[in-house]
Amino acid sequence: MSSDPSIRDYDRPAGGWDALKSVARQLVREDVGVEGARTLLRTNQPDGFDCPGCAWPDRDHASTFEFCENGAKAVAAEATRRRAGPDLFARHSVSQLAEYSDHWLESQGRLTTPMRYDAASDHYVPVTWDEAFALVARHLRALPSPDEAVFYTSGRTSNEAAFLYQLFVREYGTNNFPDCSNMCHESSGTALKKQVGVGKGTVTLQDFEQADCILVFGQNPGTNHPRMLGELRDAARRGCRIAAFNPLRERGLERFADPQDKLEMLRGGSTLIASDYFQLKIGGDLAAVKGIIKHVLERDADALARGEASLLDRDFFDAHTSGFEAFAADVRAESWDTIIAESGLDEAQLRRAGDLYLQSERVIACWGMGITQHRHSVATIHMIANLMLLRGHIGRPGAGLCPVRGHSNVQGDRTMMIWERPPAAFLDRLGEVFGFEPPRAPGFDTVAAIEAMIDGRAKVFFAMGGNFAVATPDSDATARGLRSCALTVNVTTKLNRSHLVHGREALILPCLGRTEIDVQAAGPQGVTVEDSMSMVHMSAGIHAPASDTLLSEPAIVARLAQATLGARSKVDWDWLVEDYDRIRDLIARVFDDFHDFNARVRVPGGFRLSNGASVRRWDTGDGRARFVPAAVPVDSPVHRARAERSAQPVFTLATMRSHDQYNTTIYGLDDRYRGVFGERRALFANAADIAALGLAPGDRVDLESLSDDGVRRQARGFLLVAYDIPRGCLAAYYPETNPLVPLGSFADESRTPTSKSVPVIVVPHVADATAPRQRDIPATVVG
Incomplete structure (x- = not known):
């Protein structure tokens, strides 16, 4: 850590020349070389690879290089010429490595060789792939129950790897699939599935071109999803009102200079993003949205009393929703005093936001983890969806719900059923296609997995990517859980803290990155991902692998499955990994939405998965979207x-x-x-x-x-x-x-x-x- 930190005001727009300078410094820090720098220019292109960063979609996945500061840094981190090989682990014991910061660990470069923890020396030492898989298989086969193993998944894992992973683990016999969704947008999926029948957003990028109002709740796109600023900039320039609801003043929500706009860059110009900025209290979003709804209902009552048309879309209510009257009664009963106290906004601000909503014909509501990580998060998302239902802002052009996901394939991994609570219909289909009986009992989510490791109910921890020890809450409790395990395994590209918070035995298994060429028996392979707006597209690496000993994630899963399940497996793992088209053919047999997968994903831009709510088909049980009441929390x-x-x-x-x-x-x-x-x-x-x-x-x-x-x-x-x-x-x-x-x-x-x-x-x-x-x-x- 720097011994001389500095704090100073930043009054320039987000993006702009400072973003370009920051990327240039990162390229030097990562020592990417000329070839690594050229790799950036092939990001998000038809013949290139998908950015390993966020899940914000690309324009048809076929445009020229779309600059994003943090995406460029993610690519540079993967394309670095630095190597964290066996010599690094020979020089440093695990105890010594633990003294360094997360930033230092990351800066050591790409891992090159499978490593096994040697308790006698407190060092990681090289191990062959065969030895590594045999060690994991020995531990898994020795467990009295498959439910004593935990299989974590990061959102960077491709659809192909995730599908094979869940197939292996379910054939092994458990649904213990904690994943990064449990820690980020689980609240979004839980709320939306119940309310509109699909646990995903309902909009596309084209809707952003037509919206005349965009509400942004609990999100900082300037840092977390910089490419989203391009859409917000274009919307603002054509007169769309953008209302930000955020406790902190965030520069990316105020002004943005697009590094791809040559004229704007040369002139030193920028674009105002938020036309309205509401600084509510942390956790005050439910109260704020309920206050907006209360204002809308009061205005509607006044209009009806004057003999005017309703301000609400009552035809939409009648045809598509249930529960409005009970919901409206709950809103009317909530006092303005409570709403004001808990939101942190005054009545005039809330009524101004309500008028903005009423003046708009096409509204999109976006939100991030500032909404999803509270005790009342699910209720807050219900309230946001209630607001959108009031005037039919779901299922028509220029309007809809937009939970903005984080990691590049976090949404796709859940679609592939990396989920501890899989639906029975999916398990039925999986068993039918592969000829085995999948486990039916719900598995551990992230919190339950940590608790199970602490109390000894889980003894093996396997992580497909990510940095579990650092990403999870209650760091001391998580560390106790991991250290209680008989074995911890991490599939990864770089060294991180989770490799140093390990079980009695531990493995580090290095894998190919998204930017690297993946050659299997049938030749170079591509993988697929699903973005935040349900678009599925292909990604093929273009860079030489960091080491000739690296394996792809699908290959790692396949070899682990072979070592663990042996002859009892119903799956020809070797054959599948020879050509990833074969994996995609099986995905199409399990998931109807992926019919003709290989053909459709090769169309420029890929294809969009079906989304019932976006066409006003509500898969909620009764075929209707639901208004869901929720009290403003006063006992948190x-x-x-x-x-x-x-x-x-x-x-x-x-x-x-x-x-x-x-x-x-x-x-x-x-x-x-x-x-x-x-x-x-x-x-x-x-x-x-x-x-x-x-x-x-x-x-x-x-x-x-x-x-x-x-x-x-x-x-x-x-x-x-x-x-x-x-x-x-x-x-x-x-x-x-x-x-x-x-x-x-x-x-x-x-x-x-x-x-x-x-x-x-x-x-x-x-x-x-x-x-x-x-x-x-x-x-x-x-x-």
Whole structure:
């Protein structure tokens, strides 16, 4: 970590020349060379590869290079010429590696060789692929029950790898599939499936061209989905109103300069993004949306009283919905005082937002993890969908629901049934196609998997990508669980902290990246992914593999299945991996939506999966979209903590990414748009709150979260940064604040960890000489 962090105002637009400069610096840091730089120009092109970053869709997946700062950094990280080979592990024990920061670990470069943990020396040592698969198979076959193994999946895994993975694990005998969806948009899927019959968004990019109002809730596209800013910019330029609902003032929601617009770049121009910015309290979205709806219902009642036409789409209600009257009665009964107190917005602001909605003919509602990671997240998403149903803004052009997913194939992995609660119809079809009886009992989600590892009910942990130890809540509890395992295995491209928080035996299995050429018996292969708007398209690597010993993810799954299941398997794993078209043919036999998969995915731009709600077909049981009432929460963990500690300020903490970060991958130590440079342990607070604590910006503080389980959770040494955020609210980066999120605190129904609403107290920092200090020494010095 830099010993001299700096905090300074950033008043330039998102994107622009600073984005290009940041990418240039990253290319140098990653040492990608000329060939690696050229690789960027083949991103998201018909004959190139899909960006391994976010799941925001491309224009027909056939345009010229679409610049995205964090996508470029993700490609550079994969195309680096640095190598984390056996020599790195020979020089450093696991204990020594654990002293370094996540940023340093990432900067060591691409892993090249399968590695096995040697407890006697505390080092990872090389192992052959055959030995590695035999070790995993021996552990899996020795378990008294398949349910004692856990199979985690990251959202970077392709459809082909995910399908083979779930097939192997279910033939092995368990539904234990915790995945990154459990920690991000599980709340979205849970709410939407119940309400409109599909757990995905209902819009396409073409809808953004027609909308005259876009509502953005709990999302920071400038950092998390930079390519989305292009759509918002174009919409703003043609007069579309864009309303941002976000506790923090985020630069990407204010102004954007498109690095692909040569004229705008040369002139130093930019585009205003948000026409309206509503800074509500953290977790206040449900109350805010309910207040907007209350205003709309009051305006509608006034119109009817004057003998005018209804402001609501009552024909749509009659033909397509149920539950409106009960829902409307619930809204009318909610008091304005409660709505105002819990949203953090005054009545005039809420009525202004309601009028904006009423003045718009085509509305899109977008949201991110600022919505999905609260105790009341599912109810909040119900309320957003209720708002859209009021005037028929689902299932027609220019309008709809848009949960903005994170990792590149997180939505596709769930479509492939990486899910701990698979529907019976899918299991029936899987058994019919492959000739075995799949397990029927629900498996472990992420929280349940950690609990099972801690108490000994799960003894083997296998991760297909990701950084589980860092991505999960309650870091100490997660570490206890992983260290209790007999075996932990991580399939990965780079070194990360999860490899250092391991079981009694452990393996690191290096795989090909999305940018690399994957050659199997039938020749070079392509894989497919599904973006946030249900478009499925092909991706084929163009770069030479980082090592000739790397295997693809499908090959790793196939060889593991062979080693574990042997002759009892009903699947010819070798034959499938020879040609990925064969995998896609089987996917088409299991999922009707993927009929003619190989032909349709080779059409430029791919194809869109069916989406009933987008055509007003509601797969909800009764064939109707449902209005779902929900009370404004007034008894959350934050409410209870404040009641119990009335003499001490209790704040609501939201964890978030920095701009130089993608999920758990730390590209650098700067957060340009928020004005933080060279510092990860930053705490963003209202200046008045800082003063009320008797502190000053630049002071160091410690955080302690408050929960009902009696466990003391702390995160120490955070730099106070005065920021435009409502009083009583704090924000800080994860994974540094993940230790503060209790394992037992999760969203109702979806069980998503409540990482965006953690009750905390703040105290002056007290140095702890016994605490380990992470080092962040450049790779050229140490690695």
